[in-house]
Amino acid sequence: MHVSLAFDLAFARYAMATMRSILDKGISDGEAVSWWFTPAPDVPQAVLDAFVREGERRGEVHLLRVPEELDALPLSSWRIMSSRITHAAYYRLLLPELVPDTVPRMLYVDGDVLCMGGLTELWETDLGDDLLAAAVDIGSPTVSAAGGLPGFAAGAGRLTFWSDYFNSGVLLMDLARCREEKIAARSLDYLRDNAPRLRFAVQDAMNITVDDRWVRLDPRWNDMDFAACEREGESRGARLIQFAGAKKPWQDAFPEGELKTLFGKYLPAATDLGIAR
Secondary structure, X not given: OEEEEEEOHHHHHHHXXXXXXXXXXXXXXXXXXXXXXXXXXXXXXXXXXXXXXXXXXXXXXXXXXXXXXXXXXXXXOOHHHHOOOOHHHHHHHHHHHHOOOOOOEEEEEOOOEEEOOOOHHHHOOOOOOOOEEEEEOOOOOEOOOOOOOOOOOOOOXXXXXXXXXXXXXXXXXXXXXXXXXXXXXXXXXXXXXXXXXXXXXXXXHHHHHHOOOEXXXXXXXXXXXXXXXXXXXXXXXXXXXXXXXXXXXXOOOOOOOHHHHHHHHHOOOHHHHOOOO
């Protein structure tokens, strides 16, 4: 299994918690795992060393470097989103170009995800001729939702205004097909061309370039309704819970409960990562 995480310094602790939860609950005994970390330029060596040590507990660790030009890309024009999206969010776009051709597929996971169970079944998902697998975004379930996908005009491909819209926080990517379709380059072009009206940035870019060629994952592989997960517990069957939106389990204002406690169990202290307070 190949798993990728991207993070800047501000998000490093939370990405570490996500990785620890996958190590604890997501990987079966004897299952090989390779970690592919894509750190932002502001992540110091001490923090990278901590990630390498953690990853090498179970498997190999690879560090990927992205071109500095990505820092010049525009972020969301929505004030509420611009405070939550950083340039590190764009790094998933480049995975097909940065990872060696010998790696057939990649499981990308955001750093605000909590793993609750084994991921082997997800990893083995049949992608057929599609480019990736993802879950429908519960906050913006169709192309026309949330004001509509910026820059989209129906008729050029398979995508329509009524097509499902996927969340990019958990992606199982066919790297070869994504390279063939030039998903990275076309997504970057979309971001530049739509700079004044970007909404969900990388997520919008991927939805428009993937052009509805994606496998719909069961919500348990990217469950964004964490309130329902808290309420229903194990009976809900969520394997990956994404804390999408403004409320995060490391915040004091996040509701007390099992999920906050569990995320806190995996969350390293800032000093453990060499981050001075």
